[in-house]
Amino acid sequence: MLNRSKSNYRNPSRLKSRFAFLFLCVGLMIVMYSCWQETKNDPLSNKLVVPLTSDPTTYDPVRMWDASSHGRTSALLYNGLTRSDIEGNVIPDLADSILISPNGLVYTFHLKRGVVFSNGQRLTANDVRFSFERLLLESPSSWVLERLVGATEFVSSIRDSSEMEQSQEDSVFVNKKRVRISGIRVIDSYTIELKIQEPFAPFLSLLALPQTYIISKDAVERWGEDYGQNPVGTGPFTLKKWQPDYYLLFERNPLYFGEKPKVESVEFRIIKEELTALAEFELGNLSFLPIPDAEYQRIISDTKRSSHIVSRNMLNSYGLNLNCGKPPFDNVLVRQALNHAIDRQTILERLLNGRGTLAHGVIPPGLGAYNSSAKGYEYNPEKAKELLRQAGYPDGFSFDIWQSTEKSALSICEAFQGYLQEVGIEASIVQNEWSVLKTAVRKGEIDSYYRAWSADYPDAENFLYPIFHSEQPTTANLNFKNKKFDRLIELARATQDPLHRITLYQAAEELIIQEAPWVFFYHGTESWVYQPWVKGLEIPLIFNGDKMNDIQIERNNSFDSDSSIEG
Template sequence: MKKLSSLGLLFLLILFLSGVSQIAFAAENPQYGGTLHLSNDADWDTLDPAYASGFDAGEMAVKFYDGLVRFDFSSNKIVADLAESWEVKNNNQNFIFHLRKGVKFHNGVEFTAQDVKYTFERLYDPEVASPGTWVYPMIKGTAAKLAGESAELAGVKVIDDYTIEFDLSEPFGLFLTHLTLPYGLIVNQSAVEKYGADFSQHPVGTGPFKFVEWEHDNKLVMKANQDYWAGRPYVDQVIYRVIPQPLTDIAEFEANNLDRTVVPEEERERWLNDPEWSDYITTIADLSTYYLALNSDFEPLDNPQVREAINYAIDSKTITDSLFPYYVAANDAIPEGMPGGSDLPIKADPEKAKQLLTEAGYPDGFELDIWVSDSSTSVRVGGVLQALLGRVGIQVNLIKNDWSVFYNTVKNGNAPAYYLSWWADYADPYNFLNALYTTDRIPFNNQEINSLLKEMTITTDTDQRIRLSQQIIKLADQVGDPYIYLYHTSTSYVKHPWVKGDLYHQMYTADKLLTWWIDQDLKAESTN
């Protein structure tokens, strides 16, 4: 497993100390009441779980809805949510969930197993056209339902009002983890039918908050669900403001108009070294990997030796040192702090790169088009890649386009090389390795890696999953990895001292704002 930087250790320490913080949290006598003021850098495209394909939508949806299971607030462990308990049978192929009784949707309708069945059948309704159908193809009958050949999902069976069974077409050890994704949040049929096409603007779930109003591109307001089955949130209300510009956002924080926010990357050094705020800043390692992808449909990238030469030419440490001093230089796909990473060294050796290019028949190098989006960060990274590859004779043409043109070109396999990232859908190395090594964007298809990925889908043994992940990483390196891994990001958050019980979790679906509270006396004292 890769070594942890101080940043990775910091996050693990946060998780380890979570039990202590819970004790301290309880000792502080949490207060009910008040309004929590937060922000987001973009408007939400939907509040309907069936369409929640982005992080912003998924992060917001868990405030209004619950799933059968969720992530623990202080770890990546899967814990009960609307399902009180479950049984796993037939080698991870049958899952029986025993549901909570007495839970009600925000419209007053009682939650039952029929709602679970409806949620998953709606997800695979061809007329709904959900982007989340990739998440549960292992459930029996999804293909037939999606094709319009069946009115029901054969693999979702209601046993009684509070018991439901999922039958999978094959063993899948990550099924519980997949249920934490926003697409698995449970909706109510009567609410969906009431609002129709407007359901995405009027969320009705069983979650800790009820919808109040949504002024697009301005604000979204929610209030505490006083009857929430797990106990009402401490705050009475949450107001999210849409603030696209980071510097405007941090200015609003300094003016006491926001209770917590993200420290802009360009201002991290100032804030982290400010004695007034340093005690109120928390930095966590993101589950992210940024990389340069090499498409072997284009010569000479079809030559594994050329791909290896490019790997040796690019020093990920140079990129982080010059552009992102608070990020971690990458040596593989697995983010810092996640089990399953390797001990592969960062290949920073221009002379070795030149040697490999000569052996591959390119002693004078060649021209390479690298596609990037027109964001300032992408262009800056592209510039560094251009300089590093230029040292070994590879002349880089930086192709800059707006996101839609860039992404469509990449998605259709028409970019020889491109700079992109992968952010975790859930906290497991399989989510990174499967996404990268089985994608249609590049024609990489290694049968041994495919076989190892298949093993990862079956086993729930943590040690075995780590071993398989490390095997895949090393095998990809041996056959000329189509990815040059550049860096893993982190995020720093700053809060006002009156904000208590705030969570810092790697998974975007984990925080339901249940633990947050406001010290009203301290806020009054600090703002007067």
């Protein structure tokens, strides 16, 4: 019988494995401690520490798409010919002056002199041309510049060519022949002319988008595919360090041409959970953050924080998008009935703490075309029933509401569901990931879906044409077609007179209100809470409207010792 008593013998291979495992654990602890030390907020530092819910994937402008991470942070690194300021006004940026021809087709930009990239290279008009040609050739967002004369032909000639190269003089050659975009003309080192195919009043707004930021050709050629992790711009900050999934560190750019930032650095910490970020803020480790919905009432009720909250009506519109090409929503009376059936004000107050403005249409407050006197749909369930009877649905009907998997969206859709049931309409909620939802919407077969539309650029056109024009894809408008609306918005886009354009925008929106392709819900308000030592914080109206060079830190030791939020 074998003796199974314990032995003093130790297997050398097992010992080596244990030591290897021990060393691995110690190594991981050192790395984690190092990351913690680097991201810890030094109370005496002149550094802002700000949360990001997701890690940017790249800082190459032609591949940036996520407004919350790319758009917000890339504004610190880059400049465009124009930019949106805090209030959403489109102003010159790298351009010193801008001339627009009387017919609205030719834009002449005189560039600021003395601007250099963070690598010391001088910025010229050739950099603008290089950046725009590269955007058209390589970016999924090439639509931003597709209005340029010759843009379509330029892209087609490159993609259909058997041989393409780019010279040191920024010229693109196809089969040994130079190819240019006829709508881009470099007049001299500091003057560039852009010509568009037809008048488009918001064109300068498009040139403020992150995709149109001006980049260094030398840096792109040096880094190749890795340029997105090694960006070179002309902005007030440079990217010093990037630890994926942990943090990004931006440092003040000593070569910046504009007003120098008042802080030495900005650190963006990747914190995916809102409540985790709030806990870090309460410990004093974050400079400011958006207030989570679940904690809004607690924070605004805290006497220590009431004077350290900023709020702004944002450029967005929330509502239930109805499939106007499918019964019963092909009947305008049914669509109007749904707008009367839901008590939107009560939902806004009870589920969203009143953080928003009730929507009468789709254009949000903050834009010049917002019509505060527009007559929307009051809550009137009896009128909703009468409209259903007139439409041929006296006993109601059933349909599906599609939505994303967000909890806040679910609670809102459940409230819609309850109110609709009171007028005889049975609504079933279908939850799916955004990718699945987007595919279903594109096919145009679903009944409805709850959505939010946020501005790409601060112009009412962005809330009208992309969503409701007949030529837009099903993804945007779910089969809404109205020729009169199409004519109005087309005329508005081509109108240079801003006051006349506002009149046309409001007339186009009035048609949308009457036709009711949405159940109009609300325009959201954003609120941020900040530490008492943070000064000059404002919420930008557009996502990339703040370069953070006006925010500063002024310490007050009497408050710093007790910075937590009272429960």
